[in-house]
Amino acid sequence: MSRIIVVTSGKGGVGKTTCTANLGMALAQRGRKVAVIDADFGLRNLDLLLGLENRIVYTAVEVLAGECRLDQALVKDKRQPNLALLPAAQNRTKEAVTPEQMKKLVAALAQSYEYVLIDSPAGIEMGFQNAIAPAREAIIVTTPEISAVRDADRVVGLLEANDVRRMHLVVNRLRPSMVEQDMMMSVKDVQEILAIPLLGVVPDDEKVIVSTNRGEPLVLSQTSSLAGIALNNIVRRLEGEKVPLLDLNASNDDFFAWFKRLFKARN
Amino acid sequence: MNSEIPVPTVLSDSSQPSPDPANNLANNPANGLANDPANNPANNPANGSAQSPLAAALSAAEANRPAEANLPAEVGSPAEATPSPVDATPQPQVRFKGEGGRLLLMLPPDTDAESMGLTWYEIWQQLKQRLNAGDRFWQPNTPVHLIGRDRLLDSRQLQDIADVLSENGLQLKRIYTSRRQTAVAAATAGLSVEQHPPATHLTPAEAGQALAEPLYLQMTLRSGIEIRHPGSVIVLGDANPGSSIIADGDIIVWGSLRGVAQAGASGNTRCMIMALRLEPTQIRISDFVARAPEVPPGEYLPEVAYVSPEGIRITRASEFSREWMMAGTFE
Numbered sequence: 001m002s003r004i005i006v007v008t009s010g011k012g013g014v015g016k017t018t019c020t021a022n023l024g025m026a027l028a029q030r031g032r033k034v035a036v037i038d039a040d041f042g043l044r045n046l047d048l049l050l051g052l053e054n055r056i057v058y059t060a061v062e063v064l065a066g067e068c069r070l071d072q073a074l075v076k077d078k079r080q081p082n083l084a085l086l087p088a089a090q091n092r093t094k095e096a097v098t099p100e101q102m103k104k105l106v107a108a109l110a111q112s113y114e115y116v117l118i119d120s121p122a123g124i125e126m127g128f129q130n131a132i133a134p135a136r137e138a139i140i141v142t143t144p145e146i147s148a149v150r151d152a153d154r155v156v157g158l159l160e161a162n163d164v165r166r167m168h169l170v171v172n173r174l175r176p177s178m179v180e181q182d183m184m185m186s187v188k189d190v191q192e193i194l195a196i197p198l199l200g201v202v203p204d205d206e207k208v209i210v211s212t213n214r215g216e217p218l219v220l221s222q223t224s225s226l227a228g229i230a231l232n233n234i235v236r237r238l239e240g241e242k243v244p245l246l247d248l249n250a251s252n253d254d255f256f257a258w259f260k261r262l263f264k265a266r267n
Numbered sequence: 268m269n270s271e272i273p274v275p276t277v278l279s280d281s282s283q284p285s286p287d288p289a290n291n292l293a294n295n296p297a298n299g300l301a302n303d304p305a306n307n308p309a310n311n312p313a314n315g316s317a318q319s320p321l322a323a324a325l326s327a328a329e330a331n332r333p334a335e336a337n338l339p340a341e342v343g344s345p346a347e348a349t350p351s352p353v354d355a356t357p358q359p360q361v362r363f364k365g366e367g368g369r370l371l372l373m374l375p376p377d378t379d380a381e382s383m384g385l386t387w388y389e390i391w392q393q394l395k396q397r398l399n400a401g402d403r404f405w406q407p408n409t410p411v412h413l414i415g416r417d418r419l420l421d422s423r424q425l426q427d428i429a430d431v432l433s434e435n436g437l438q439l440k441r442i443y444t445s446r447r448q449t450a451v452a453a454a455t456a457g458l459s460v461e462q463h464p465p466a467t468h469l470t471p472a473e474a475g476q477a478l479a480e481p482l483y484l485q486m487t488l489r490s491g492i493e494i495r496h497p498g499s500v501i502v503l504g505d506a507n508p509g510s511s512i513i514a515d516g517d518i519i520v521w522g523s524l525r526g527v528a529q530a531g532a533s534g535n536t537r538c539m540i541m542a543l544r545l546e547p548t549q550i551r552i553s554d555f556v557a558r559a560p561e562v563p564p565g566e567y568l569p570e571v572a573y574v575s576p577e578g579i580r581i582t583r584a585s586e587f588s589r590e591w592m593m594a595g596t597f598e
Contacts, residue, residue: 146508150490153507157489161395193507193525195487 002110005117006039006135006164010151012122014143015172018208019231020119021049023139025217026235027115028082035074035113037106038088039131040121041096047087051215052077061089064101070108079220084113094126099133106134124158132159137166139199143173144185149193156194168199170234175204176248200234202227203248360495361393363401365480370411370437372428377418387424394428398435400486407436415444422452429456478516488512488526497533508548517541527551536574545570545581555579 007020017040024036037060038046047053058073063086070086077083086109089096109116120131132138138159142152152169159167171187178184187201205227211218218228226248233243359375372394375385385393411432420428429439442453443461450462479498486502490509494500499516510526512518515533517540524542529551531538536553544567549558552572557579569584573591582590 150509153509154490157396157487157492158392160399160489161392163395195505 002114002116003137004106004110004135005115005137005139006120006132007117007139007141008120008128008131008155008159009122009141009148010124010155011142011148014141014148015202015208016122016141017045017049017119018212019139019141019170019172019202020117021046022217022219022228022231023235023238024083024115024117025050025077025080026219026232027117027238028077028080029219030235030239031082032115033082033113034115034117035084035086035109036117036119037086037109038119039102039127040119041088041127041130042090042093043121044088044090046119047075047085048215049212050077050083050085050217052085052087053215056087059087059089060105061092061096063105064097070105094121094130097130099130102130103134124155128155128158132162132164135164137168138164139168139170140194140196141170141172142190142194144171144179144187144190146185149185149190153194156196167196168238169194169196170199171201173204174201174248180249198245199237200230201245201248202230202234203246360493361390361397362479362482362496363397363404365405368409369440370405370409371414372411372432372439373414374416374418376416391427395431396486396492397484398431400484404483405437409437410440411437412441412443413439415442415446415449417445418449419446420444420449420452422456425449425453425456425458429458481516482514487522490526495532506542514538524550538573540572541570541584543567543569545572550579552579557581 007016007023009016020036024034028034036046036050038044040046041061047056052075055075058068060073062068063070063073074084074086077085086105106116106118116134118131118135121127140152140156142148156167169191171190174187175184179186187198191198203226205218205225207221207225208218208227211221218225219231221228226246230246230248233246236243361375362371362373364371364373374390413428425439425442432439439458441459441461442449443463444450444453445463447462450460453460479496481499481501482494482496483501483503484494485504487504488494488502488506488510490507493511493513494502495513497515500512500514500518502512502518502520502522504520505522506512506520506524506526506528508525511528512520512526513529513532515531515535515538517538518524518528518530520528520540520542522542523544524540524547526547527549528540528542528547530540531553532551534553536555538552540547540550540552546563546567547559549556550572551557552574555574555578557572570581571584571587572579572581574580
């Protein structure tokens with residue numbers, strides 16, 4: 001049975017779309033057949049991050065209106081044929097589709113894809129309701145900020161009330177050095193509030209911005225980056241592997257910092 | 268603001284709730300959060316008058332509480348004022364009530380005022396939350412009687428309710444309603460129906476009555492969830508920031524209380540708030556208000572918040588019963 005996962009956060013700008021693009025790509029690289037759906041009708045971005053913008057002909061709205069077949073609207077990625085994107089309509093609003101229609105679309109995709117990732121819009125209104133309606137699991141993306149965590153908490157509650165029980169947390173854009181100086185919430189602080197299992201921690205990385213602007217998911221790039229490794233690890237955990245959390249301090253480390261941490265741990 | 272006064276001070280603050288933050292701030296020098304009282308939903312217009320007591324913030328003295336458990340931290344509140352019961356007209360919620368081996372599922376009335384009436388979606392959310400949280404409250408196959416009041420329910424909605432109840436091991440048996448359409452829909456769905464004229468059907472008048480049985484919830488109260496109950500509320504789990512519990516009785520949180528908690532919402536100052544880890548956004552008892560200190564205490568122990576003549580006090584749970592006995596009553 002295929003896995004239907006919604007990527008959501010409540011707050012905007014925390015990295016839902018970036019996560020969806022990278023997780024989708026990384027799963028496809030592992031040989032899984034993956035469909036990613038942009039549920040952000042009217043403000044679509046997923047196509048940009050995947051670099052597929054110029055290949056969109058039809059969108060989900062046309063499929064629902066019966067103007068084209070589902071496989072005509074799906075955009076196959078040339079770099080990674082296992083990955084397909086179902087784009088959202090840009091000229092419509094969230095009210096253009098209903099939760100029932102989303103369920104139908106996803107059910108159709110689930111017949112031929114092992115993973116269906118749904119990129120949810122920010123907020124908890126109609127677009128969010130549409131995105132979570134077909135989902136069986138959820139990945140909650142948050143940054144270590146109280147506003148993002150508060151919104152994520154609300155979203156977890158709404159997902160529970162909508163019978164999406166299997167939820168995993170991704171803490172995005174963490175700055176280990178700031179956590180060390182007590183200037184940023186730690187992963188533990190975030191988990192204490194949200195109380196859902198942790199899928200992974202993605203460090204703040206400038207390379208993410210570069211990859212977004214280029215339309216090349218980070219996990220595709222040849223040179224390894226800490227954020228790319230973290231995203232790959234998340235995918236491995238999603239597939240049931242036991243992968244230890246990255247030591248995010250490793251890259252910008254010196255002997256003194258190592259010694260200090262050792263000392264802290266002892267006490 | 269100048270809220271970091273390190274001296275334990277009792278704030279004698281008798282300013283009235285004012286919608287003007289600047290004015291409030293001026294009256295309330297140790298209170299960093301200027302508009303506390305103005306935001307209190309319990310301070311409805313009837314209570315916003317000059318004789319209404321104003322509770323103030325937990326002062327910086329609060330930071331001492333683990334060290335000085337015998338001298339519980341003080342919070343300001345005018346000693347001369349007697350809190351008047353809040354004439355609360357709480358927004359009704361979906362409720363379960365055990366009665367003679369059956370479970371009554373009570374839906375809030377369908378008021379036509381747009382601000383008050385809950386939409387079907389909100390009712391549905393509340394129903395699911397309650398079902399998720401209360402699975403040790405009933406035995407499998409308990410019959411459920413739906414008290415629909417004047418709410419219009421179509422056959423699809425009735426079927427949804429019946430389905431979600433049966434998923435949780437409950438059986439929808441009977442429907443009480445005052446609406447003809449609902450009665451017809453229920454009869455079509457094969458449920459037994461009792462139709463009452465609107466005036467006489469079961470509407471518990473919630474003010475001035477014996478408290479409802481305690482509401483037992485096993486869940487994490489997440490941001491955005493508001494629990495209102497005309498009795499005591501017991502939460503097995505955390506109450507996260509952004510959640511609120513408003514109870515006419517006591518509030519007991521077996522976990523961390525980080526949201527807003529209001530005990531004795533209909534005016535009983537003898538109600539208490541207890542938590543294993545009390546770090547609330549705000550606590551209210553009757554119409555006294557206290558908020559968390561700016562500087563969190565270093566260590567958290569189970570604590571009890573109650574109303575003393577000086578306002579809301581917080582004391583260690585381990586010391587509480589002794590103090591309660593010695594002081595007798597705090598009225």
